Amino acid sequence: MDDGQKSESTPEAPAPVFLGQTFGEAQKPVFQSTPQPHLEGANSPIYVKNELQWGESNPPPPSFRWGQFFIGFFAPIAVVVFFGFIAEFANSGQYDDLYGYEDASVSPDENGHYSAQISVRPGHEVDYCSIYSDEWSDEEVFCEVNWDDTLKVRQYLEPITQIQPLAFAMDEENGTFSVSYNGASNNANDVSGRLITSNGNLYHRISAADHGTDNTTSTTYLNSTFPPTNQTLYIYFDAVFFSYNEILEVHSCGDVVYHQCNDSQTETGYAMKTSWFGEREHVQIGELTSSNETLWFIPNGDELPSYSVNIQTYDRELEESLSNQDEIVEGVFCMMPLVYIGAIIFSFVKGKNALGWGLLSSSLFSILLFFGFIVLLILSFGGGF
Secondary structure (H helix, E strand, C coil): CCHHHHHHHCCCCCCCCCCCCCCCCCCCCCCEEEECCCCCCCCCCCCEEEECCCCCCCCCCCCCCHHHHHHHHHHHHHHHHHHHHHHHHHHHHHHHCCEEEEEEEECCCCCCCEEEECCCCCCCEEEEEEEEECCCCCCCEEEEECCCCCEEEEEECCCCCCCEEEEEEEECCCCEEEEEEECCCCCCCEEEEEEECCCCCEEEEECCCEEEEECCCCEEEEEEECCCCCCCCEEEEEEEECCCCEEEEEEECCCCCCCCCCHHHHHHCEEEEEEECCCCCEEEEEEEECCCCEEEECCCCCCCCCEEEEEEEECHHHHHHHHHHHHHHHHHHHHHHHHHHHHHHHHHHCCCHHHHHHHHHHHHHHHHHHHHHHHHHHHHHCCCC
């Protein structure tokens, strides 16, 4: 038999079979344990090395977890809004109770006495008060709150004036005006004045004036000139005498330069008077009696106008409580950046990268939103829109 015939009758070698494989089944990769060198010793550990065998592939990388990302993105914003809402809700009602306001209008009775019922809230103290006349009056009545939270009504005493106003004259066509007064002072330390037109524009400013005194009559004259005009001018003029703490005032009674004038002054069209600056002597004429919650006062003088009274009260204990609450809220807000940074570090350490990137993106978005708001304000007020 020739060689060709021998090759056809010779059987083929069987195919290799992997461990755990049955005949006719596709080949599967297995891990083969490679024995490691045995260490000496009675209880020496045995190490087994797993090597990647033929046909095995690396596992695919995990997909980006968008759910964790959005939690990290919106959680810081939600926490800030939540704490702000809680802080505002906790203090909103209490701040309304921090101050109390009492208003009253008082008129004199047949004896010239004034009184009004003022109810102060429990736990409140008087913090501020004001009394002002509803009509023109020379009786200067005011109220003050003392260090012991008591309210006293006081009145200025009529001082003995050193400067007595005499006359005022102004000639628009010739551009002259003159003010005269009786007084011992030979020099007005400060003189100022404004001449104003009927439409409210400044016509002339008086910065200095000729000043002279008649030693025989003790009459002093303040004379000055301005550009002549045919229109009506309004004047506001004063001379300050620091040696007496007095001010000689001259002002028009028109609508352009508004100042209060009595009936006689309104007829002449101007008012001349002496006012004072600095501390003046005053006396107590009434008080707020806490036992019956009555504000009363009896002013000196013949004028009996009506008065409006405004009193503000204050709860000191509530203020201390709100202050402590504010400190707690501020402490929580101060700790929030540290908690935020710790959450970012914790996310990346624990392998929650999507959560960490969401937390970082939230801060970047907040910064961009803040600068965008600033730019919007600049454009709005700068006329960009």
